[in-house]
Amino acid sequence: MTAMDWTSTAGLLAGRVAIVTGASGGVGRGLARALALAGARVVVAARSPAGGAETVAQIEAEGGQGLFVATDVCDADAVRRTVEASVQAFGGLDIVVHNAASTLAKPTPLEDIDDALWAEQAGVSLDALHHLAHAALPHLRDTGRGRFLVLSSAQGQHGGAMNPAYTALKAAQRGFVKALAREWGPHDIVVNALAPAALTDAARTYLKADPERTREAMKSFPLGRMGDMRDDIGPAAVAMCSDLWRYVTGQTVNVDGGYYTAL
Amino acid sequence: MTLSTSPPGALDGALALVVELGLPVMSGVAEGLGDAGAEVVVLRDPRLAGSSDDVEAALAVALDPGRAPALVVLSLLAEATTALGPLDGVDLQAWRAGAADPIRIAMRVLTALGARMKPAGRGAILFLAPSLSLVGGAGMVALSTALEGQRGLMKSVARQWGASGVTVNWAAAAPRALSPHFDAADLAAKGDAVPIALGRRPDARTEIAGLAAWLAGPAGRGVTGATLMIDGGEWMVP
Numbered sequence: 001m002t003a004m005d006w007t008s009t010a011g012l013l014a015g016r017v018a019i020v021t022g023a024s025g026g027v028g029r030g031l032a033r034a035l036a037l038a039g040a041r042v043v044v045a046a047r048s049p050a051g052g053a054e055t056v057a058q059i060e061a062e063g064g065q066g067l068f069v070a071t072d073v074c075d076a077d078a079v080r081r082t083v084e085a086s087v088q089a090f091g092g093l094d095i096v097v098h099n100a101a102s103t104l105a106k107p108t109p110l111e112d113i114d115d116a117l118w119a120e121q122a123g124v125s126l127d128a129l130h131h132l133a134h135a136a137l138p139h140l141r142d143t144g145r146g147r148f149l150v151l152s153s154a155q156g157q158h159g160g161a162m163n164p165a166y167t168a169l170k171a172a173q174r175g176f177v178k179a180l181a182r183e184w185g186p187h188d189i190v191v192n193a194l195a196p197a198a199l200t201d202a203a204r205t206y207l208k209a210d211p212e213r214t215r216e217a218m219k220s221f222p223l224g225r226m227g228d229m230r231d232d233i234g235p236a237a238v239a240m241c242s243d244l245w246r247y248v249t250g251q252t253v254n255v256d257g258g259y260y261t262a263l
Numbered sequence: 264m265t266l267s268t269s270p271p272g273a274l275d276g277a278l279a280l281v282v283e284l285g286l287p288v289m290s291g292v293a294e295g296l297g298d299a300g301a302e303v304v305v306l307r308d309p310r311l312a313g314s315s316d317d318v319e320a321a322l323a324v325a326l327d328p329g330r331a332p333a334l335v336v337l338s339l340l341a342e343a344t345t346a347l348g349p350l351d352g353v354d355l356q357a358w359r360a361g362a363a364d365p366i367r368i369a370m371r372v373l374t375a376l377g378a379r380m381k382p383a384g385r386g387a388i389l390f391l392a393p394s395l396s397l398v399g400g401a402g403m404v405a406l407s408t409a410l411e412g413q414r415g416l417m418k419s420v421a422r423q424w425g426a427s428g429v430t431v432n433w434a435a436a437a438p439r440a441l442s443p444h445f446d447a448a449d450l451a452a453k454g455d456a457v458p459i460a461l462g463r464r465p466d467a468r469t470e471i472a473g474l475a476a477w478l479a480g481p482a483g484r485g486v487t488g489a490t491l492m493i494d495g496g497e498w499m500v501p
Contacts, residue, residue, distance in 0.1 A: 076355060110420060111374045115314075118370070122363040126408065130350075130358045137351055156411075159418020159488055168366050171415020172408045176362075178399030179407035182451060183349060250399055263501050 004231035006037050012242040014039035016145060017090040019082060019136075021073050021128065022100030024051025026200045027151065027229050029058070031097055034234025035241065036064030041090045045071035045082050046100070065090075073100045073128035076135075083135040093139040095241045096132055099151040100124055107162035118165060125169040129176055137184075146189035147241045150177055152252055154195045154260040170195075174252050181250030190249045192240055196233045197256035199226035222258030232257075273476045274301035277333035280325060281305045282372065284312060285340040288391065288441040288467075292336055295472020301334065311372060312341065312364065318371045322379075331383035334479035335376055337390050339368050339413065343405065347448055350404040361405030366412035373420055373431075381427040387479040388431045390417055391471065393438035394494050398451045414490065421488030430487035432478055436471055437494040440464035453497050460496025 018035045022028035024046035036042045036059040044059075044066055046052045052068035059066035067089050071082045086093045102124040104117055129150065140146030155163065156170030174193055181191040203226060207214040218224055227233050236255040239245055254260045279301035283289040289305065297303045308321040326332065343361035346353075353361070373388070380386040395403060396410035414433050421431040437459075438445035452458065465471055474493055477483045492500060 110370060110377070110423060113370060115367075118367050122359075122367070126363045127355065127359065129408075130353070130355060130362075133350055155419075156415045159415060159422055161419060161422035164370065164416055164419035164423070167419040168370070168412045168416035171418075172362065172366060172412030174415075175396050175399070175407040175409070175411025176404060178396070178411075179401070179404040180350060180399075182399045183401040183404060185401075 001225075004235060009038040009235060009238050012038040012238055012244070013095070016040045016094040016241070017043070017086055017092050018095035018097060018241065019043040019045050019086055019093065020097040020099060021045045021071065021132070023055050024048040025055070027196060027198045027233060028099040029055045030198070030229025030234050031099060031237050032066065033058055033062060033064075033230045034238050035095070035097070036066060037062055038238040038242070040095065040241075041065040042067070043082065043086045043090070044068045045073070047072055073098070073131065074123040076131045079128070079131035080135045083139065087139065093136060094143065094145045095147040095149070096136045096140070097149045097151070097237065097241070098128060098132055100128060101151070105163065105166045108165060110164045113165050121165050121169055125173060126176075129173065133180065140189045141184075141187040144188045146184075146187065148180065148184070148189060148191045149237060149240055150193045152193040152195045154197065154254060154256060157195065157252070157260055158262065177252065178250045185249060190246060192249060193252040194233075194237060194240060195252055195254045195256060195260065197221065197226050197259045198229045198233050200229065220259050221256070225257060227255065227257055272300045273480060274299040274334065277301050277479065278330065279303050279334040279336070279479070280332040282311065282335060282337045282339070283307050284309075284338070284368065285342055286338070286345045286442055286444055288338050289336065291467030292391065292472045292475065295468040296334070296336070296475065298468070299472065299476045301476075311339070312368050315371050315374065318375045322375050326379065331379045331386060333386055334475060335386070335388045336475050337369075337372065337388065338392065339365050339372065340406075340409070341365050341368070344409045345406055345444060347402045349402055353405060358405060362408040365409040366416060369413045369416055373416070377424060377429065380429045381424060385428040385484070386430075387475075387483065388429065389475050389478055390414070390433045391441070392433065392435060393441055393445060394435035394492060394498060395438050395445075395448070395450055397435055397490070397500055398498060400451055401449050403448060418488045425487055430478065430484060432486060432488070433490045434471065434474055435490055435492050435494065437464045437497060440467060440471075458497060459494070463495055465493045465495055
């Protein structure tokens with residue numbers, strides 16, 4: 001595997017301002033760094049100040065501009081303040097990437113999903129989309145550069161057996177994207193979903209514990225590996241947020257090494 | 264053209280439960296299941312939108328203790344879900360009621376049905392919904408979100424329950440075949456010289472009920488987790 005050549009995306013997002021939710025670590029951090037490497041100024045929206053600061057530090061170490069804004073995506077006022085902070089600090093908002101996911105999205109059988117678990121997961125997945133769409137629309141509309149990208153999951157497509165709430169909510173986000181793409185198309189806003197297979201710390205720990213399980217799991221990936229958050233998932237997000245993909249909307253794009261090919 | 268009804272006797276003596284919440288879409292389907300010989304019980308109860316205990320109480324009215332339906336046809340659309348209008352005009356309360364609650368309700372209803380049907384070792388559950396969530400629609404963000412969430416849930420539960428012999432599927436029907444409510448909707452249109460292959464919408468009493476009856480029969484037991492388009496060949500989704 002060759003290293004990602006970041007000169008190929010340099011300047012693709014120059015002059016753009018992006019908010020990435022859940023960017024204090026994991027996939028969100030990888031996406032934030034990738035957007036910044038492509039020239040975007042990035043608002044790192046997350047609850048964790050320490051993680052958010054680390055993401056900003058990594059963006060700056062790579063020559064980019066980042067700003068951490070403490071954000072609970074389930075709180076409409078907090079989301080509104082984050083959008084306002086983006087406008088105040090960087091002069092506008094062009095790109096929203098909703099990546100934040102519930103920390104409670106663990107395998108749970110259908111009959112064990114109680115109201116609290118459901119409310120927490122639905123809040124991060126669906127309430128947050130409502131808040132972000134409401135707050136961002138005035139800035140995204142009619143500029144020709146508006147991008148709204150939702151991090152979904154192949155589980156929402158093939159139906160993960162062990163995690164029905166997560167599966168349902170990730171599928172719901174695809175429905176959101178398809179409808180909003182049609183609704184916001186006249187405003188020249190592109191709305192898509194990205195379904196990654198990322199080698200997160202959690203995935204790494206899970207796989208490291210059992211080499212045999214790792215070998216079996218990797219058979220699901222034609223490329224033989226899960227994706228690096230910055231170097232494999234990130235470039236696809238950059239392209240989707242750039243002018244290169246300005247005529248693609250309402251789609252779910254699997255960035256997963258060929259894991260899900262059923263469409 | 265003349266439409267034949269579902270094969271008489273296809274569901275002879277079988278218990279078919281029709282569950283409907285919100286937008287009325289099931290009357291033709293219920294009649295068609297009766298035509299096929301089923302004993303049809305229709306459950307329209309606002310408690311279906313409540314807690315697990317509420318759902319159990321609603322089902323207990325419809326089903327005798329220990330009796331499992333051979334077929335369940337479900338439509339769970341809250342009033343807020345089918346409201347038409349742009350997302351920026353939808354407040355948080357309406358958004359939750361329209362987009363998230365129908366998924367929670369579907370989880371509760373499926374849980375209660377599973378407790379009855381899995382021990383019986385067989386049975387078919389079919390969600391019936393407008394096909395518009397598969398293509399999206401302006402002014403229908405909550406509806407599209409809720410339906411795709413239910414459809415994802417259907418797939419997950421189909422995997423969980425497959426070994427029990429209970430199948431779970433999704434029928435995506437032409438919206439205007441289900442309800443005149445969608446006459447006012449800005450439905451996505453298929454730009455083609457032949458936009459609908461059959462040139463007509465499906466008939467609920469014969470064709471949608473017929474699909475449900477087939478799924479409940481021996482030939483349909485190998486189908487689960489599927490999305491079955493019954494739109495006359497309009498979208499032909501991959």
